[in-house]
Amino acid sequence: MKRGIFSLRRLRWKLTFTYTLVTVVALLALELLVVSAVVAFLNSNLPPTLAAQQIRDDLAPRLETHLQETPPDADGLRQELADFTGGAEVREAGARREDPTSFELGPGGGSLFVIDEEQRLLVSTPELQDFPEGKRFDAARIDGLDPLVDAALGGEESSRRLSANTGERMLTVVPLEDGDGRVSGALVGTVRVPNLTGALLIGVGISAVLLMLPAALLGTLFGFVTAWGLTRRLRRLARAAQRWSGGDFSVNVEDRSKDELGQLSRELNSMAAQLETLMQTRGELATLETRNRFARDLHDSVKQQVFATSLQVAAARALIQKDRGAAEAHLVQAEELVRGTQKELNVLIHEMRPAALEGEGLASALREYAAAWSRGSEIPAEVRVQGERETPLEVEQALFRVAQEALANVAKHSAAKGVEVDLDYGPDALTLRVSDDGRGFDTGKASGGFGLRSMGERMEGLGGYIDVESALGEGTRVICVCPLGEARGEGRRWAKR
Numbered sequence: 044m045k046r047g048i049f050s051l052r053r054l055r056w057k058l059t060f061t062y063t064l065v066t067v068v069a070l071l072a073l074e075l076l077v078v079s080a081v082v083a084f085l086n087s088n089l090p091p092t093l094a095a096q097q098i099r100d101d102l103a104p105r106l107e108t109h110l111q112e113t114p115p116d117a118d119g120l121r122q123e124l125a126d127f128t129g130g131a132e133v134r135e136a137g138a139r140r141e142d143p144t145s146f147e148l149g150p151g152g153g154s155l156f157v158i159d160e161e162q163r164l165l166v167s168t169p170e171l172q173d174f175p176e177g178k179r180f181d182a183a184r185i186d187g188l189d190p191l192v193d194a195a196l197g198g199e200e201s202s203r204r205l206s207a208n209t210g211e212r213m214l215t216v217v218p219l220e221d222g223d224g225r226v227s228g229a230l231v232g233t234v235r236v237p238n239l240t241g242a243l244l245i246g247v248g249i250s251a252v253l254l255m256l257p258a259a260l261l262g263t264l265f266g267f268v269t270a271w272g273l274t275r276r277l278r279r280l281a282r283a284a285q286r287w288s289g290g291d292f293s294v295n296v297e298d299r300s301k302d303e304l305g306q307l308s309r310e311l312n313s314m315a316a317q318l319e320t321l322m323q324t325r326g327e328l329a330t331l332e333t334r335n336r337f338a339r340d341l342h343d344s345v346k347q348q349v350f351a352t353s354l355q356v357a358a359a360r361a362l363i364q365k366d367r368g369a370a371e372a373h374l375v376q377a378e379e380l381v382r383g384t385q386k387e388l389n390v391l392i393h394e395m396r397p398a399a400l401e402g403e404g405l406a407s408a409l410r411e412y413a414a415a416w417s418r419g420s421e422i423p424a425e426v427r428v429q430g431e432r433e434t435p436l437e438v439e440q441a442l443f444r445v446a447q448e449a450l451a452n453v454a455k456h457s458a459a460k461g462v463e464v465d466l467d468y469g470p471d472a473l474t475l476r477v478s479d480d481g482r483g484f485d486t487g488k489a490s491g492g493f494g495l496r497s498m499g500e501r502m503e504g505l506g507g508y509i510d511v512e513s514a515l516g517e518g519t520r521v522i523c524v525c526p527l528g529e530a531r532g533e534g535r536r537w538a539k540r
Contacts, residue, residue, distance in 0.1 A: 125168060502524070
């Protein structure tokens, strides 16, 4: 595999772009959140409530002192209000305003009024012609103020209930008490609330433009560094997986971090070690099984034939001086036994050779194997294939081994003069039939040997089955059926038909 495949450049730049995008969006979201919080705060009743509490604590006690005098000390009240508002200058007399309650107290405008229990205006800061001192203070002229004044003069003390935010003004009323605790007047405050939403949104837009480029650069930088470290760790995993797929389990992933990726690396290292042990064990078991089977085949066939050959040769040697004709007959039998032994060895040797199915396909591999088997066993074999198409490699390997075992049995036991191998690719299953015209056997009396059990286990592992049909003098047919496609994916088990 090429080195560049695991460079992970695309993933790195995707992560970098994502980090940059998240940084910019988070910055904009934070600005919008702050603006929304400011707007919500200005439009709530909290600012006038806080203002009412401050006035109650700082200004009201001083005003109550001047209000208790008879008559009330208007100059003292005015001076206290002026000190509280920071010496706000009163506009020139006669100056008209569009809003009679507007004066400069900060970002907006507003006024402070002191009224007595009869709602007569005693003092106002600034002094306004629309609300003349000594006359009844008409609170109804200011939207939302009249119920607050009535509540304050009625004895209400809760700052929350004596404050309001109408959207244009913040209103607050603080009751003033005499020495006996009786309400003798009230301090009324109005502050114009400017509409800051538009200005704040414009500010957000300007700050977004000014901060977008630095935020994008910083996000790209940190994103690239973070993505580079992550992709480097992933590249180590990918390269190790590539080596593992090639059968080299000696490679370990070096990652000492304690996060999930580091834990995954350690788990994969452990898995690789277990797979290496498993592969070695399987290889040893397969080698041992093959050696035992090869030894058993040599013992059951070749060794017996060699022993019989040695007997024929010994008999011929004993008779060669006395009866040359009888000795010649023994030698002919010995020669036939040697040829049979040679066939057995050819079959065994070819069976030990692995079939190269990859890139060739089951049908081609069967044709080549049958041709080689025929040359070694001197038994003609015909291979017929219907509907050939691509099938999973594990299915092809299993059927190929079954065909090997079936042909080996034909060569050893059947004394057949011909063999037919049929491979049928059906819509749901792949069927293999190996038929011979040999001596056959009684399936009711014969017990399945190791070869038949091995073939059956291979098919059961793939959800299929194997069946053997035979009778004395009528040959033998081995039928193997293995499911394909959805039938196999669903774990479907096929019954014998």
